[in-house]
Amino acid sequence: MIEGLVEAIPFFEELRFWAIVILVAFGLFFTFVSAVGVIRLPDVYSRAHTASQTDTLGAGLALAAVALALGWQNATVYTVLLLFFVFITNPTAAHAIARSAAESGITPWEKETDEEVTSDD
Amino acid sequence: MYNDGRAEGVTVAAERILVPLSETVTVRQTVGYAIRSGLERADDLECHLVVALPSDREMPEGQTEVETARSLLSRAESWAREDADSSSVTIETAVLGDEEYLFGPRDFVGTFSEYADDHDIDRVVLDPEYEPGATAGLLQPIERELEAVGLPYEEAPVERPARHEQLIGDGTQQFDRLFAMFWISYGFYLVLGDPTYWFDLVTGAAVAGIVAVALANVTFTFPLGRVRSPVRTVRFGLYVPYLLFEIIKANLAISIVILRPSMPIDPKLTRVNAHVRSGLPLLALANSITLTPGTLTIRADDQRLVVHSLIASARDDLFDGALERAVRFVFHGRESAAIASPRERGDAEIIGGDEL
Numbered sequence: 040m041i042e043g044l045v046e047a048i049p050f051f052e053e054l055r056f057w058a059i060v061i062l063v064a065f066g067l068f069f070t071f072v073s074a075v076g077v078i079r080l081p082d083v084y085s086r087a088h089t090a091s092q093t094d095t096l097g098a099g100l101a102l103a104a105v106a107l108a109l110g111w112q113n114a115t116v117y118t119v120l121l122l123f124f125v126f127i128t129n130p131t132a133a134h135a136i137a138r139s140a141a142e143s144g145i146t147p148w149e150k151e152t153d154e155e156v157t158s159d160d
Numbered sequence: 161m162y163n164d165g166r167a168e169g170v171t172v173a174a175e176r177i178l179v180p181l182s183e184t185v186t187v188r189q190t191v192g193y194a195i196r197s198g199l200e201r202a203d204d205l206e207c208h209l210v211v212a213l214p215s216d217r218e219m220p221e222g223q224t225e226v227e228t229a230r231s232l233l234s235r236a237e238s239w240a241r242e243d244a245d246s247s248s249v250t251i252e253t254a255v256l257g258d259e260e261y262l263f264g265p266r267d268f269v270g271t272f273s274e275y276a277d278d279h280d281i282d283r284v285v286l287d288p289e290y291e292p293g294a295t296a297g298l299l300q301p302i303e304r305e306l307e308a309v310g311l312p313y314e315e316a317p318v319e320r321p322a323r324h325e326q327l328i329g330d331g332t333q334q335f336d337r338l339f340a341m342f343w344i345s346y347g348f349y350l351v352l353g354d355p356t357y358w359f360d361l362v363t364g365a366a367v368a369g370i371v372a373v374a375l376a377n378v379t380f381t382f383p384l385g386r387v388r389s390p391v392r393t394v395r396f397g398l399y400v401p402y403l404l405f406e407i408i409k410a411n412l413a414i415s416i417v418i419l420r421p422s423m424p425i426d427p428k429l430t431r432v433n434a435h436v437r438s439g440l441p442l443l444a445l446a447n448s449i450t451l452t453p454g455t456l457t458i459r460a461d462d463q464r465l466v467v468h469s470l471i472a473s474a475r476d477d478l479f480d481g482a483l484e485r486a487v488r489f490v491f492h493g494r495e496s497a498a499i500a501s502p503r504e505r506g507d508a509e510i511i512g513g514d515e516l
Binding site: 068069072075076079080081082084085087088089091092095096113116117120126127129130131133134137138140141147148149150 | 351352354407408411414415418419423425426427428429446447448449450451453454455456457458459460466468470
């Protein structure tokens, strides 16, 4: 029984290593997508959508990787708490930006309707 | 109109006042002031005592609310008769809003102004402690809304026990708050510290004690239920994984849209009337909506949420109201989660950008 566990440990270590790599990779991917979105999207409102992606999944997955890498110790709890605070403050910030944009009278960008497109032609 | 005949007989026109009541320490004084001030202004007074109910009569909590409202009204009526003495005072009582859900201050004022129009009300006398439903601190927004609809109002000058004593409420409530606050802060302290080290245990207890005494009344502005509050916390624990799942789903959908070269986005402003109460439930819903990419709360004007949606599928999810149901589940339990979606209720619409 105990021998079996000892044999299994390198396997779990390996698994943990790859899990960390995958989490970091996905975290980076979503952060990248969010950066692309900020550049490509047309106005402040739609950019606020994608900016929150960095916080939710980008930071979320990266912090999950950190927690996994640290293993079972006190600092792991801190990363979970950190994630919790990010999840509370992110929508607050996004809402504040969108709201102040609305207060400044910025009208949201909308897809041109078909009528307008045909009249342009 | 039924007043016409009487107005001819009396030189001073009848004064008609509306007094919204709720179960407060100052409700007795408010009724007294309403009658007294009304009689000073005119010889003939018509006093409408009303109780506005937050819930629907159909809902389980609605029935008991109607009964408490009736008993408050009958007590208030006898107080008013006592104060009116022999003067000519007509007293009308009514239960308002039992046909529909009233959530924010705007809903309450809407009901009042409808009633005021029907009965030719001259002014509203407000109880300074007025608290319809369980929501605290509605008075100022209600006054703002009354101003907006152009209904004259007045706060009854009442003598009341100092604010401090009022917050304390009865003993057990205060104990519950202190107890909850103490263990929450103690738990947090030990999570950050080391729960096996005696020094952290002692300093944690001291800090938690100070925090509990100083902040219990600030943190919990609503009465805690010994069973309900822990149950809510547990249900919130169930809500978090569900929310995470929704966030991941929405993130993938948005990522695909952004990375596609044609970028098929279709941003639209929408208005959704949420059926959750003001305060914490509304905060939870608005934050969850913003947290899922693709929907972004721009305004939370009472229950009227203005939400910007980036793609059609996110908009459909919003109109299907899954998050709203989940928030209702967290705060009110499974039965109240089973409500029609905003789309079915007609509470969801796409609005133009100029309506911000």
